[in-house]
Amino acid sequence: MDFVPSAKELSHFPFLKKAQDHIKDIFPPLDILLKEERGKIITDLALKRINQALSSKRTVIAHFQHRDDDEIASFVLSRIIASCIPDKQLFDRLTRYEAERAYYFLVSEIGTEDGEKGWNENTLLDDDGYSQISKYLATEFGINITDERMPLPDYVEIISPLHDARFKLVNRNVHHGFIEIKKEERYELLRERIRVILRRDLPYKVPKSLCEQLAPVAEPIKKVYQEQMLQQFGTVEESAFPPCMQALILALTAGTNLTHAGRFALTTFIHTIGMDVTGIAQLYARSPDFDAEKTMYQVEHITGRGGSGTEYTAPACAAMKTTGLCIHPDAVCAKVNHPLSYYKIKKKEKINRK
Numbered sequence: 460m461d462f463v464p465s466a467k468e469l470s471h472f473p474f475l476k477k478a479q480d481h482i483k484d485i486f487p488p489l490d491i492l493l494k495e496e497r498g499k500i501i502t503d504l505a506l507k508r509i510n511q512a513l514s515s516k517r518t519v520i521a522h523f524q525h526r527d528d529d530e531i532a533s534f535v536l537s538r539i540i541a542s543c544i545p546d547k548q549l550f551d552r553l554t555r556y557e558a559e560r561a562y563y564f565l566v567s568e569i570g571t572e573d574g575e576k577g578w579n580e581n582t583l584l585d586d587d588g589y590s591q592i593s594k595y596l597a598t599e600f601g602i603n604i605t606d607e608r609m610p611l612p613d614y615v616e617i618i619s620p621l622h623d624a625r626f627k628l629v630n631r632n633v634h635h636g637f638i639e640i641k642k643e644e645r646y647e648l649l650r651e652r653i654r655v656i657l658r659r660d661l662p663y664k665v666p667k668s669l670c671e672q673l674a675p676v677a678e679p680i681k682k683v684y685q686e687q688m689l690q691q692f693g694t695v696e697e698s699a700f701p702p703c704m705q706a707l708i709l710a711l712t713a714g715t716n717l718t719h720a721g722r723f724a725l726t727t728f729i730h731t732i733g734m735d736v737t738g739i740a741q742l743y744a745r746s747p748d749f750d751a752e753k754t755m756y757q758v759e760h761i762t763g764r765g766g767s768g769t770e771y772t773a774p775a776c777a778a779m780k781t782t783g784l785c786i787h788p789d790a791v792c793a794k795v796n797h798p799l800s801y802y803k804i805k806k807k808e809k810i811n812r813k
């Protein structure tokens with residue numbers, strides 16, 4: 460493909476390899492750039508990206524008034540700042556936002572039939588109505604956007620986190636290992652692929668000195684994010700726990716020795732919803748064979764305070780099923796694919812009832 464994307468196209472899809480190459484020779488090393496006026500503009504744009512990612516409104520704002528190069532650099536810088544924080548859910552939000560942003564630009568490239576202008580109005584379209592940048596982008600992400608079918612393994616990998624029933628395998632036509640894909644679904648699948656690949660690359664290995672330099676902008680984000688998490692989960696409400704977590708607590712209280720997978724699932728879950736290390740240890744103290752020292756060691760390790768710095772995430776329902784920990788799923792379970800989503804729904808219901 461000898462198509463060369465324009466700077467504007469690259470700025471709308473700044474994760475493309477070509478976009479990264481494009482800015483490589485333009486800017487000085489980051490530690491120097493950050494001290495310059497242009498570095499401040501790029502930092503502001505990077506913060507806007509993160510704040511939009513954290514915002515519940517999820518609007519995509521294109522910063523057309525800025526230079527395309529700054530826009531691309533702000534994408535990279537936002538990921539560097541997030542890597543300095545670092546928090547898995549922040550990475551999830553940021554990558555979801557970037558994927559949604561790319562989707563927005565894919566679907567708004569050409570004008571609409573009711574006269575609304577697209578941002579890439581003069582682009583060349585092929586006979587099926589695909590632009591060169593959309594095909595270029597899809598190819599880089601391993602999707603043949605013009606094909607009406609997708610190999611089953613690729614499809615399964617892309618749709619696994621999607622809740623929408625129309626993507627479930629039982630609702631699809633499968634022929635000889637391929638899934639039929641409707642035209643209007645192709646950008647959605649591309650969006651998911653972008654999200655997964657962007658998430659896979661985070662966190663970056665950022666030098667400590669650079670994180671220290673970025674601390675004045677990273678710290679306020681951390682604060683806002685933590686406040687949001689607390690608002691979302693609020694005080695720990697055990698009665699809103701999903702059946703799997705209730706079962707683990709019940710087993711613990713009854714004196715059953717939890718398996719490693721069980722302890723891991725319960726600890727990561729209650730840590731994420733805001734229980735501190737002491738609270739978690741107190742929960743384990745309900746177990747008749749409670750060993751304070753051993754428990755604190757395990758809990759601190761899982762919650763990232765025990766030297767390794769790795770903060771683990773609670774397993775999703777699919778993993779819980781594999782390890783035999785999905786116990787007595789109820790009607791709410793049918794709507795979620797993560798115990799945390801269950802908790803959020805139930806907690807909201809309880810607040811609304813008050």
Ligand code: SF4
Binds near residue numbers: 704779785789
């Ligand atoms: S479906 Fe998910 S939330 Fe429900 S019990 Fe199973 S693992 Fe827990």
